[in-house]
Amino acid sequence: MHVATAVRNETSFRPQPQPLAPLRPALRDVNAPACSTCAVRTFCVSPKVDGDIAAALDRLVGTRVRLHKGDVLFRPGDRFTALYAIRMGSCKTVMLTDDGSEQVVGNHLPGEIIGTEAIAAEIHGCQAVALEDSEVCTLPFDRIEALAHADADFQHDLYRLMSREIGRERSAALMLGTMRAEQRLSWFLLDLSSRYQARGYSSTEFVLRMTREEIGSQLGLKLETVSRLFSRFHDEALIHVRGRIVTLIDRIALQHLITTS
Amino acid sequence: MHVATAVRNETSFRPQPQPLAPLRPALRDVNAPACSTCAVRTFCVSPKVDGDIAAALDRLVGTRVRLHKGDVLFRPGDRFTALYAIRMGSCKTVMLTDDGSEQVVGNHLPGEIIGTEAIAAEIHGCQAVALEDSEVCTLPFDRIEALAHADADFQHDLYRLMSREIGRERSAALMLGTMRAEQRLSWFLLDLSSRYQARGYSSTEFVLRMTREEIGSQLGLKLETVSRLFSRFHDEALIHVRGRIVTLIDRIALQHLITTS
DNA sequence: CGGATGTTTGAGTAATATCAACTGTGGTGG
DNA sequence: CCACCACAGTTGATATTACTCAAACATCCG
Numbered sequence: 001m002h003v004a005t006a007v008r009n010e011t012s013f014r015p016q017p018q019p020l021a022p023l024r025p026a027l028r029d030v031n032a033p034a035c036s037t038c039a040v041r042t043f044c045v046s047p048k049v050d051g052d053i054a055a056a057l058d059r060l061v062g063t064r065v066r067l068h069k070g071d072v073l074f075r076p077g078d079r080f081t082a083l084y085a086i087r088m089g090s091c092k093t094v095m096l097t098d099d100g101s102e103q104v105v106g107n108h109l110p111g112e113i114i115g116t117e118a119i120a121a122e123i124h125g126c127q128a129v130a131l132e133d134s135e136v137c138t139l140p141f142d143r144i145e146a147l148a149h150a151d152a153d154f155q156h157d158l159y160r161l162m163s164r165e166i167g168r169e170r171s172a173a174l175m176l177g178t179m180r181a182e183q184r185l186s187w188f189l190l191d192l193s194s195r196y197q198a199r200g201y202s203s204t205e206f207v208l209r210m211t212r213e214e215i216g217s218q219l220g221l222k223l224e225t226v227s228r229l230f231s232r233f234h235d236e237a238l239i240h241v242r243g244r245i246v247t248l249i250d251r252i253a254l255q256h257l258i259t260t261s
Numbered sequence: 262m263h264v265a266t267a268v269r270n271e272t273s274f275r276p277q278p279q280p281l282a283p284l285r286p287a288l289r290d291v292n293a294p295a296c297s298t299c300a301v302r303t304f305c306v307s308p309k310v311d312g313d314i315a316a317a318l319d320r321l322v323g324t325r326v327r328l329h330k331g332d333v334l335f336r337p338g339d340r341f342t343a344l345y346a347i348r349m350g351s352c353k354t355v356m357l358t359d360d361g362s363e364q365v366v367g368n369h370l371p372g373e374i375i376g377t378e379a380i381a382a383e384i385h386g387c388q389a390v391a392l393e394d395s396e397v398c399t400l401p402f403d404r405i406e407a408l409a410h411a412d413a414d415f416q417h418d419l420y421r422l423m424s425r426e427i428g429r430e431r432s433a434a435l436m437l438g439t440m441r442a443e444q445r446l447s448w449f450l451l452d453l454s455s456r457y458q459a460r461g462y463s464s465t466e467f468v469l470r471m472t473r474e475e476i477g478s479q480l481g482l483k484l485e486t487v488s489r490l491f492s493r494f495h496d497e498a499l500i501h502v503r504g505r506i507v508t509l510i511d512r513i514a515l516q517h518l519i520t521t522s
Numbered sequence: 523c524g525g526a527t528g529t530t531t532g533a534g535t536a537a538t539a540t541c542a543a544c545t546g547t548g549g550t551g552g
Numbered sequence: 553c554c555a556c557c558a559c560a561g562t563t564g565a566t567a568t569t570a571c572t573c574a575a576a577c578a579t580c581c582g
Contacts, residue, residue, distance in 0.1 A: 162427065
């Protein structure tokens with residue numbers, strides 16, 4: 001992480017009000033790579049990126065945004081204009097409590113859409129921060145709605161997308177409300193694992209993009225607790241940890257931890 | 262709670278596959294009361310129930326379902342066919358963990374919509390149970406989508422509805438992840454209070470429809486902890502409690518509890 | 523009135539947080 | 553290139569919170 005990042009973090013990337021200028025093909029090739037060639041298109045807004053929707057989607061995507069590690073995509077209070085699709089890299093979303101402390105409410109991999117929480121109020125309620133150098137596609141929401149109005153299948157895809165998000169949040173609540181520390185960390189690792197697997201990455205070996213503190217925040221634990229658990233899981237040969245590099249050794253045992261008392 | 266309720270609970274109400282028979286006006290008056298005369302119409306699917314949407318909404322609502330306390334509206338695994346709008350009474354939604362224990366993930370007042378978590382999988386992921394004798398409007402989802410396709414404003418209302426739900430779930434996660442027991446209960450009481458107030462009920466005096474165990478479940482606490490906290494809040498003159506009847510005395514102090522430490 | 527369910531309260535315990543010291547580690551500048 | 557510095561992570565000792573177990577009490581209905 002560059003020294004400059006702190007500065008960048010302060011000033012931060014702020015999405016411009018979408019100009020909605022006519023999209024000349026030449027421009028689009030640079031700023032808005034086509035969905036149809038995107039590596040994660042099947043996990044993104046609409047699973048079937050072919051036929052009519054393909055072209056429409058390509059037209060829908062606004063700009064491609066490059067984020068450096070630590071860059072802020074949006075903050076609480078920012079006006080909502082667009083959803084963002086992660087194309088490369090990863091982000092965390094963070095909510096701020098009344099007393100200033102913060103909680104990580106999600107970590108997001110390529111193909112995942114963020115910003116849906118802000119549709120209702122038209123103001124973002126959380127902060128999105130790049131966990132590594134990343135690329136994000138801007139999906140201006142007025143265009144999304146126009147396409148949804150024109151295409152019933154796409155309309156349905158969006159309802160599904162948001163429904164899935166509700167389900168994810170519920171699972172997180174279940175985790176936070178019912179699980180003990182070791183179960184939470186196990187849940188975290190298995191969740192990450194399956195999401196990596198779905199994207200064609202290794203499901204057994206991956207690099208954590210969050211610090212112990214951020215992981216703890218997402219799991220409702222303190223960083224020391226997370227660190228101790230990593231050590232214990234390592235000692236018990238459930239996983240291998242070396243800093244942020246994690247290898248799942250005994251996935252059965254990890255799953256078993258969650259399901260038993 | 263009637264003795265018979267246990268039996269009813271077992272057999273339980275299960276929504277029939279929507280017949281979608283032509284709706285004769287005479288029949289509709291009995292089974293599907295008009296949104297336009299509903300007490301909570303402004304909190305429900307679409308805030309502005311007038312003009313074109315009014316009639317469409319009236320046509321959209323399927324049947325009105327009467328639930329007795331303890332009746333199950335849907336269970337995990339049930340096929341998703343419709344959203345449900347609470348017209349009267351209240352419900353809880355419950356998720357089941359892998360090991361059989363359960364967690365309350367939401368309590369729902371008149372005007373709130375439940376079932377949105379099931380749109381994606383077309384299978385319900387949680388259980389909805391009436392906390393008292395209630396009435397619920399069935400909103401067949403195919404009709405909802407058809408109306409959304411026809412009317413862009415209504416389409417937007419639905420996105421807003423689901424976005425709000427995502428925001429609520431996030432707030433719950435924030436509560437579960439960052440707050441101590443006393444803060445959680447305070448949060449619970451103030452949340453209920455403001456939702457009652459929005460519906461025109463007293464914001465300072467209300468009847469809890471959940472047991473200490475159910476409240477604890479929603480807050481990630483044990484029933485004894487909840488009971489002790491009610492007693493303490495009572496002793497400290499923050500609230501007055503007598504069984505399930507609660508009166509908020511010092512709302513400022515309750516809010517202060519949440520924001521400090 | 524009586525049984526079932528829900529609630530309160532106490533005493534002891536387990537889990538996790540807190541405080542503190544120490545140990546890598548990666549990037550930067552001398 | 554190396555030394556340093558800030559940051560991240562580990563580990564130990566102790567404190568605190570909320571859970572567990574247990575018993576008594578209240579309330580609601582039939």
